Amino acid sequence: MNIVKNWGVIFMIAGVLSGCGQEHNHKGKTPLVEAAGEFLYKEDLQAALPLNISKDDSVLFAEHYIRNWIEDALLFDKAEGNIPDNDKIARLVENYRRALIMHTYQEELVSQKLANDISGEEINAYYEKNKDLFRLENALVKGLFIKVPLHSPDLSSVRNWYKKNNQDAIEKLEKYSLRNAVGYDYFYDRWMPVSDVAAKIPLKVLDTDENYLDKNRNVEVKDTAFCYFLHIEDFLGKDKQKPLDFAQDEIKEILINLKRVEFINKVKEDLYRHASDRNKIIYYYLNSDE
Numbered sequence: 001m002n003i004v005k006n007w008g009v010i011f012m013i014a015g016v017l018s019g020c021g022q023e024h025n026h027k028g029k030t031p032l033v034e035a036a037g038e039f040l041y042k043e044d045l046q047a048a049l050p051l052n053i054s055k056d057d058s059v060l061f062a063e064h065y066i067r068n069w070i071e072d073a074l075l076f077d078k079a080e081g082n083i084p085d086n087d088k089i090a091r092l093v094e095n096y097r098r099a100l101i102m103h104t105y106q107e108e109l110v111s112q113k114l115a116n117d118i119s120g121e122e123i124n125a126y127y128e129k130n131k132d133l134f135r136l137e138n139a140l141v142k143g144l145f146i147k148v149p150l151h152s153p154d155l156s157s158v159r160n161w162y163k164k165n166n167q168d169a170i171e172k173l174e175k176y177s178l179r180n181a182v183g184y185d186y187f188y189d190r191w192m193p194v195s196d197v198a199a200k201i202p203l204k205v206l207d208t209d210e211n212y213l214d215k216n217r218n219v220e221v222k223d224t225a226f227c228y229f230l231h232i233e234d235f236l237g238k239d240k241q242k243p244l245d246f247a248q249d250e251i252k253e254i255l256i257n258l259k260r261v262e263f264i265n266k267v268k269e270d271l272y273r274h275a276s277d278r279n280k281i282i283y284y285y286l287n288s289d290e
Contacts, residue, residue, distance in 0.1 A: 024039065026039065026041070029041040029042070029043050029044075030042040030043065032045060032066065033066055033069065033070060035069075035070045035073040035074055035077075036073045036074055036076070036077035037077070038073045038077075040066065040069045040070075040073075045062060045065060045066070048065060049061060049062075106264055106267075109263075109264075109267060110256060110260055110263065110264075113263075114256055114259060114260070114263050115252070115256055117259075118252050118255050118256060122255055123244075123248050123251045123252060123255070124244065126251050126254070126255060127244050127247060127248075127251055131241055134241060134242040134247045134250070134251075135239055135240070135241060135242065136236060136237070136238055136239060136240050136241070136242055137238065138193055138194060138195060138210060138238055139193070139194045139210040139211065139213070139214075139235065139236060139237050139238055140191040140192065140193060140194070140235075140236045140243070140246060141187075141191070141192055141194055141197060141213055141232050141233075141234065141235050141236075142187055142188055142189075142190065142191055142192070142232070142233045142234040143187060143188065143192075143217075143230065143231045143232040143233045143234070144162060144165075144170070144173070144185070144186055144187065144188060144230070144231045144233075145183065145184070145185040145187075145197065145200055145201070145228070145229070145230050145231075146158065146162055146173060146177055146181050146183065146184050146185075146228075146229045147181060147182050147183030147184070147200070147201075147226050147227070147228050147229075148177075148180050148181050148182065148226065148227050148229075149180070149182065149225065149226060149227075150222065150223075150224070150225055150226055150227055152180045152227070153180070154176070155227060157172070157176070158173070158176065158227075158229060159220065159229070161173045161176070162218070162229040162230075162231050163218045163231050165188060165231070165233050170186070174186075182226070183200065185200070188233055190245070191234075191236070191243055191245065191246045194206060194210045194213060197213070197230065200228070200230075201219070201221055201228045201230055202221055202223050202228065203219065203221050203228075210237070210238065211237060213230075213232045213235060214232075214235040214237065216232075217231065217232040217233075217235075218230070218231050218232075219231075219232075
């Protein structure tokens with residue numbers, strides 16, 4: 001939707017503010033407003049628009065956005081000309097830039113190197129030592145889900161297969177799903193939050209009662225277009241201990257954070273030693289006569 005197509009008022013503002021200024025390279029963008037030598041572009045305004053906003057609301061949003069942008073541009077211009085110590089501002093900006101660059105680099109190092117050094121043995125040892133820390137906030141399940149069009153062939157066989165956790169039934173379901181299913185999820189081998197399951201199947205009771213799947217291990221639901229089949233093999237309720245395989249990412253993050261300070265300090269020490277060994281550090285004050 002081209003929201004600026006009929007914004008006569010907006011283009012009037014743009015014309016008044018830009019006047020007959022010098023030519024400017026807009027790098028392919030479409031200027032809407034110029035204020036204090038800065039430009040607001042149509043592309044930037046469209047990027048700021050909330051999703052699914054109505055046409056009328058988009059016009060109101062644009063008017064407020066442009067007005068705020070103009071006021072900010074004018075205030076910045078006024079402030080920049082009346083701050084006596086711009087050098088102090090520049091130093092603060094440079095200090096922030098340095099800190100941001102170092103922080104980003106440190107996070108990359110932690111992600112690339114430290115994260116790979118966390119072993120399965122460490123994760124398991126931390127889990128065994130701190131089991132009380134890992135309690136479920138929501139129920140988990142293991143099982144199988146299949147979604148097929150309402151008029152798919154041989155639904156009676158699907159009703160029989162989906163309830164059985166054996167190799168023969170699963171192979172038949174997988175072959176059937178390749179030809180007929182629009183959704184198939186085998187999760188006997190991993191825990192899945194009930195909320196994720198609820199997103200797959202139109203079963204309102206799951207919004208209020210997670211334990212429903214503990215009492216009803218085989219569920220079939222229909223709507224106007226599809227049949228949904230869900231088998232629950234294992235169920236873990238809220239406040240139960242988290243399984244290790246479900247908690248391991250959380251534990252890994254904990255261990256990374258515990259080692260982060262020591263790791264970064266070692267990186268700094270190694271850089272210092274490397275620079276010192278190669279005489280890349282010069283202490284001018286040691287050579288001073290003062």
